[in-house]
Amino acid sequence: MEEQGKGKKLPALNIVSTKVNHKGFGAGSIDLSNVSGIIIDAGEAYVDDGTLHAKSKIEKGIKFSPNKEDVPNGRKCWIVWVAVDRTEEGAYYAGLAACEMLIDTEARRGWKILADHVNRMDKAMKRHILVEGLDDAEKAALKKALEGHNADWWARSEAAQQAL
Template sequence: MESNEQPKEKKKLSLNVVSNKEHKGFGAGTIDLSQVSCVIIDRGEAYLDVGAMHAKSKVERGIKFSPDKENVPNGRPVWVVWVAIDRNEEGSYYAGATSCEMLIDEEARRGWKVLPDHVNRLDAALKRKYMLDNIGPEEKAALRKLLMEHNAEWWDRSPEALKEQLS
């Protein structure tokens, strides 16, 4: 090898986010997460936080999570909502939305969540389902407000099933 040649790097296996293009090469079988947004609902306020996709939202940073609720007796409820966007002939709309509960105790730096539930609910949102039955009226109002303010046209084009769950 000549001195100006660089050694070839090995391909690393990682979670690939791919578009709608047909993809059969290295990493095939990955999930397209490009049309999913993460919403955090905390203390009655809903806001977008892309870090939630990798469990690194503002409220999750620095928190040691346990699958045992008893380890977080003073935790406050915080919700991750996976929101899938789709497009039809009229335009984009909110096509799926699912909520996942967490408990966060910032003072103790402890939290509770059930990771398989978060993964299953993300999958359900990707499959265009609405599962918002585990959030209360205050959280529903905050989510409805965020979705409407983020894009009123998407909200208008969204199915009645979503609007009913958030009423």
């Protein structure tokens, strides 16, 4: 991955694991090695390694509520779960699923539905493309982030291209 500025390494989307599935202890558990999260906030999209553990930059220090009314001054942000898969031609963006959040940084309050985030991550892992809530600017920011991360992956991602 390219470096940015003062030797600071940019976050990277996880590459598909080369692990061989096995039977026994842990069999049937979810393998998150091919899923990453992209944050869309104020028209900018970027990879944030903390998304898988609800510790992204915008989530840190925020107390979340399942009620939108608790965050009247929240700004709309998104986590887009991105699943990467591989074919004989190479890796590609196989699944995308956008999850809405409201964040009020000043009040340290937020709204999200955790079950929705989990279900949509699962949908991305199952190669679904769910970006219906994103507006045109948000879709453009996501496209730019995906293409900028790896143009070859983007070129092989026909379903993602059609959705964005």
